Amino acid sequence: xxxxxxxxxxxxxxxxxxxxxxxxxxxxxxxxxxxxxxxxxxxxxxxxxxxxxxxxxxxxxxxxxxxxxxxxxxxxxxxxxxxxxxxxxxxxxxxxxxxxxxxxxxxxxxxxxxxxxxxxxxxxxxxxxxxxxxxxxxxxxxxxxxxxxxxxxxxxxxxxxxxxxxxxxxxxxxxxxxxxxxxxxxxxxxxxxxxxxxxxxxxxxxxxxxxxxxxxxxxxxxxxxxxxxxxxxxxxxxxxxxxxxxxxxxxxxxxxxxxxxxxxxxxxxxxxxxxxxxxxxxxxxxxxxxxxxxxxxxxxxxxxxxxxxxxxxxxxxxxxxxxxxxxxxxxxxxxxxxxxxxxxxxxxxxxxxxxxxxxxxxxxxxxxxxxxxxxxxxxxxxxxxxxxx
Numbered sequence: 266x267x268x269x270x271x272x273x274x275x276x277x278x279x280x281x282x283x284x285x286x287x288x289x290x291x292x293x294x295x296x297x298x299x300x301x302x303x304x305x306x307x308x309x310x311x312x313x314x315x316x317x318x319x320x321x322x323x324x325x326x327x328x329x330x331x332x333x334x335x336x337x338x339x340x341x342x343x344x345x346x347x348x349x350x351x352x353x354x355x356x357x358x359x360x361x362x363x364x365x366x367x368x369x370x371x372x373x374x375x376x377x378x379x380x381x382x383x384x385x386x387x388x389x390x391x392x393x394x395x396x397x398x399x400x401x402x403x404x405x406x407x408x409x410x411x412x413x414x415x416x417x418x419x420x421x422x423x424x425x426x427x428x429x430x431x432x433x434x435x436x437x438x439x440x441x442x443x444x445x446x447x448x449x450x451x452x453x454x455x456x457x458x459x460x461x462x463x464x465x466x467x468x469x470x471x472x473x474x475x476x477x478x479x480x481x482x483x484x485x486x487x488x489x490x491x492x493x494x495x496x497x498x499x500x501x502x503x504x505x506x507x508x509x510x511x512x513x514x515x516x517x518x519x520x521x522x523x524x525x526x527x528x529x530x531x532x533x534x535x536x537x538x539x540x541x542x543x544x545x546x547x548x549x550x551x552x553x554x555x556x557x558x559x560x561x562x563x564x565x566x567x568x569x570x571x572x573x574x575x576x577x578x579x580x581x582x583x584x585x586x587x588x589x590x591x592x593x594x595x596x597x598x599x600x601x602x603x604x605x606x607x608x609x610x611x612x613x614x615x616x617x618x619x620x621x622x623x624x625x626x627x628x629x630x631x632x633x634x635x636x637x638x639x640x641x642x643x644x645x646x647x648x649x650x651x652x653x654x
Contacts, residue, residue, distance in 0.1 A: 389413040393424055405432035444607040444617075445492065452485040491618045495606060498625030505548040505629060512545050512552070512584060512650075513538045516577055519556045523564060531569040538577035543652060545584060551626045555634075558619040559588040559646050566592035566644070579652060583632075586648040595638040603636060 392409045399407040405428050411421045459478055462468040497503040520536045527534040556575075563573040571591040578585050595603065602608045604624045607617040627634040631651050638644035 385413055386417055389417050389421060393421060396424065396428070400428055400431065405429075405435055441606065448488055448607070449485070452481045452488075455481050456485075488618075491622060495618060495622050495625065498622065498629060503625075503629055505551060507546050507548050509544045510547050510549045510552075512547070512586075513542055513577055515549055515553060516556065516575055516586065519553050519560065520575055522557070523560045527564055527573065530564055530567070531571075532564055532567045533572045534564075535572060535574040536577075537574065539579070542577065542579060542584070545650060545652065547630050547650065551629070555623040555626050555648065556586070556588070558623045559648075562619065563588055563590035563592070563644070563646075566590060568592065582652050584648075584650045584652055586650075587645055588648075589643060589645040591643045594640040594642050595636070595644055596640055600636060600638055604634070 389409070389412050396407050396409045407428060408425045409421050411418045411425070413421075456478055459468060459474060459481075463470045463474065468474050494503070516538065517536055520534055524534055560573065560575075567573055567590045573588070573590045576585075576587045576589070578587075604620050605617075606621040608621075624634045627648055627650070633647075633649045635647050635649075636644065637647070
């Protein structure tokens with residue numbers, strides 16, 4: 266996990282721009298980058314003209330023009346009255362001078378206050394515009410200071426949150442590519458090495474070696490299928506084949522498929538389900554996949570003589586499926602990460618995709634998948650699905 270970045274309000278604007286330059290200088294020029302565009306993109310880049318500051322200066326200039334016009338008209342009226350060109354019945358001359366002076370002072374005060382308010386609003390907006398240019402160039406680490414009125418601070422906070430999410434998404438994408446490359450490298454290396462050994466006469470092309478290669482291709486195929494399912498689920502493009510399903514029967518059938526594995530491991534497999542539970546509209550294949558993953562994990566970590574139980578109940582308008590084991594449990598610092606892709610413990614035999622896929626499949630059914638565990642007290646996985654009448 267990366268350390269959280271400092272709050273935007275604690276980062277000086279100049280230091281943020283220096284950080285963004287370092288960010289691009291650390292990354293090599295991509296092969297698809299245009300030849301006529303310098304790299305890093307921020308290099309030799311002129312800062313855009315501060316539109317909002319120019320707008321504020323224009324408002325101030327117009328305000329002073331109005332002020333000068335009012336002052337000029339007041340002077341003309343005063344001179345015309347002195348020369349007798351204006352009827353004194355309009356206003357009393359001794360009272361007219363203080364009124365004109367007060368009007369001039371009021372206009373001047375409004376202009377100064379308005380100028381300060383406009384600058385207080387437009388300066389952070391100009392910073393936002395500059396930061397948006399950095400984000401458009403791929404620098405997701407840039408932030409802006411939260412200053413100005415409440416609405417402008419809220420806008421800056423929303424922009425910083427957006428940039429942080431983009432930065433996190435970019436890091437996750439890079440990590441995913443690295444993890445996929447690592448996971449694909451092992452079976453491909455084994456297959457390539459064995460095939461080269463057979464061609465060179467080092468290994469005989471007998472049934473044992475061919476079966477070993479077949480097992481590696483099965484592992485490779487499963488990884489590709491898991492990645493495809495995860496990608497579809499995360500993008501929301503996963504299509505479910507829902508149909509009325511007796512979930513209790515589905516649970517019993519899935520548990521029966523693991524009975525021989527439980528017997529071999531010396532673990533007792535127990536299924537508990539209340540009667541008269543309604544049928545649910547769901548994809549039985551995907552829910553079976555979720556249950557299979559949870560049961561496989563529970564059996565893998567349960568010790569000899571342990572118990573793995575599946576309980577199916579309902580409450581608060583939801584179907585509740587709990588898969589509980591008597592294994593060593595999960596430490597608290599790891600419990601929050603078990604549903605992340607490619608996250609696995611040191612003694613895990615999988616690829617770290619099973620729980621991530623299971624969570625997405627349950628959420629695709631408008632349900633939730635949560636985990637509760639304490640070291641030495643086993644682990645409990647709870648599936649909650651809505652009951653559709």
